[in-house]
Amino acid sequence: KDRKDAKQWFDDKTKEKVVQTLYEGKAAGKNLIMVQLEAYQSFVIDKKVNGQEITPNLNKLKKESLYFNDIHHQTASGRTSDAEFSANTSLYPLATGSAYVRFPRNEYDSLPYILKENGYDTAAFHAYKPGFWNRYIVYPNLGFNEFHSIEDFDEGEQVGWAIGDESFLTQSADKMKDMKDPFYSFLIALTSHYPYTMPAKYQTLDIDDVGDVNLRNYLQSVHYVDQAIGTFIEKLKKDGLWENSVVVFYGDHDTGYMQSKTPSTIFANEEGDQLGELEVKDGIPLFMHVPGVEGKEIDKAGGQIDIMPTLLHLFGLEKKNYHHIGNNLLDGKEGSVVFRYGSVKTDSYYYKSSYDLKLQNGTCYDINTRQTVSVDTCKPLYDTSVEELSISDDVIFGNLVEQWHKTEK
């Protein structure tokens, strides 16, 4: 019954979601270069500390890109692997453990698989141990032709856990020259990983009087990554890839700070503004630079499961009956993001779930008035979260997409 209900849910969704927009097919035939940024949060974008821009290169890119300003990470305990999983399958991560580790050989309508079917070469790049998060098994299974792990990179400059992002991104761009056009490259940056301590020469922001040491380390770290992104963009331009490629950057998850005064608290609009804190806490940036498409800021709630449906719309490939839960962020409809632990944000309301996941024990905020309202107002959000999370779990636990592919053949 669960399998039939899930299938019906996807069939209904496919009918609903085909909305024509000015963006449809605008990226047809282009390469896709997608970069997942470690612990990168949206509260640093377009912000200054002591008069210095934290992310000058991303701020510049924002003006020339589709920038989605209300995107939230949806990860659980699988952290970085959860973000990769959701961005490339448009399903929710698991509530416990990582789908990469627990179900590494499942079949999905994954982004590399769909692009491959449409003639794309595909590769994943991550300058760390291939066994971490089981990637060496998962990537080929998701449809990546190549996985360039630490073993495939020149030593480069070590910053944090591995090769610094500047060297990683530059070397990855060089490797892309060997890929057949069109291609999809998926890059997982790593430098801005907890605890965010940077070598003295990369602590270039003058912020000695800002926040606590954790915040200062975090800001220096994301500032370094921003510079690495600037170098990467220049290289893509020099190598002739920029004009032929959609280039996407997004953050994988929050900073993971457990201190009472978190960076997101400091950057929230007002001290003690609970809704403001919630809105900032899980916020991640999402940039899609599409050659020939003017920059625009899109104010619609969404998450990592929406990245693939949005890209497929841009590439003109969304019409098939794929088993995706996310939405096209460009469809002009009300936005919505379900968090793995049951909270939900739309453009109008924020439902904060309680630990026991009972509707009545959660809190419902009206985003326009900034006030709490009766929790019944948030019941539709709650119902959506219960339904979508359970459908996603059924798909993963039952490897349902593999079964559906067999019967559809």
Ligand code: GP9
């Ligand atoms: C290491 C990187 C870190 O390969 O993915 O993952 P995280 O600790 O953030 O989940």
